[in-house]
Amino acid sequence: MAPNFHQLHIFYMVAEKGSFSGAAQALRMTQPAVTMQIQSLEDYYGTKMFNRTTKKMELTEAGKALLPFARRSMELMKETESSMAKFAHTLEGRLQLGASLTVGEYILPRLLGPFGQEYPNISVRMKVMNTQQIVEEILSHQLNFGLVEAPVKHPDVHTEKVLNDELLLILPAGHPLADQQTITLKDALSYPFxxxxxxSGTRQVxxxxxxxxxxxxxxxxxxxxxxxxxxxKSAVEANLGLSILSPSSVKHEVALGLLIVKRIEGMTFHRSFYSVYLKSALLPISALTFLSFIRERDLSQYL
Incomplete structure (x- = not known):
């Protein structure tokens, strides 16, 4: 039989990892199963794809010729699944992700509600932890993907901007600046922060x-x-200083009249949130559906 996408995916992973055992771990397969699929591929083309030695595994000339086609098939499959995810309204399954602190505590909870209404048969399992922990769990295949507050620089991890956010000046109710129509940077800096x-990503912005x-x-x-x-938030509410935070994080306190959100004249504090996942992995359709949801919808009504 002609090679299928599954075999090309396995071949690509062996080439990326440099070993059958590394590919087996990444694909959650047994090493004999990986070996069998590579042998099947080699039998079909009538040539070896790898030179196996005791120290390392290298691509043969035939393997080097096949690799770009395997890579293109991976890219095409990712594009196909991403495109089709938006039509999967009766999708069932589990959405498993990690989220950094601000994203997990203040952004995602407001988005998972409308997402759940549209896709009621997808259950969600979210871990809230720092970016480094998220990357470690992605690399060890404990998480499918994560949402973080800054780009991740790692050779095995793909980073993609998916959401934008704006930070604003946060004041306690009754603060002397609260009634000013215009607040300058000089005004704000005359008070402690x-x-x-x-x-912290928020502080860096x-x-x-x-x-x-x-x-x-x-x-x-x-x-x-x-x-x-x-x-x-609690410290600002207690009049211990001002801060710069996302309005999403103080929505409840503003509604109760405890905090006030203001702009600093002539200044903007923009940041982005990023999805991170393994370059070599195919995300499950539930993850692709969620990423499509947050990329392509107007989410301002929820945040």
């Missing part, structure tokens, strides 16, 4: 925007550094 810890206005991080009066957005 309550910020996330160094390395704020500091970069300030630097574009000629304000260095050292000149910001930091009243407090806290390890979670929830703690930052």
């Amino acid at each position: 309550v910020l996330r810890e160094q390395g 704020m500091e970069e925007a300030f630097k574009r206005q000629g304000v260095q991080s050292e000149s910001i009066r930091i009243g407090m550094e806290l390890g979670s957005t929830g703690a930052v």
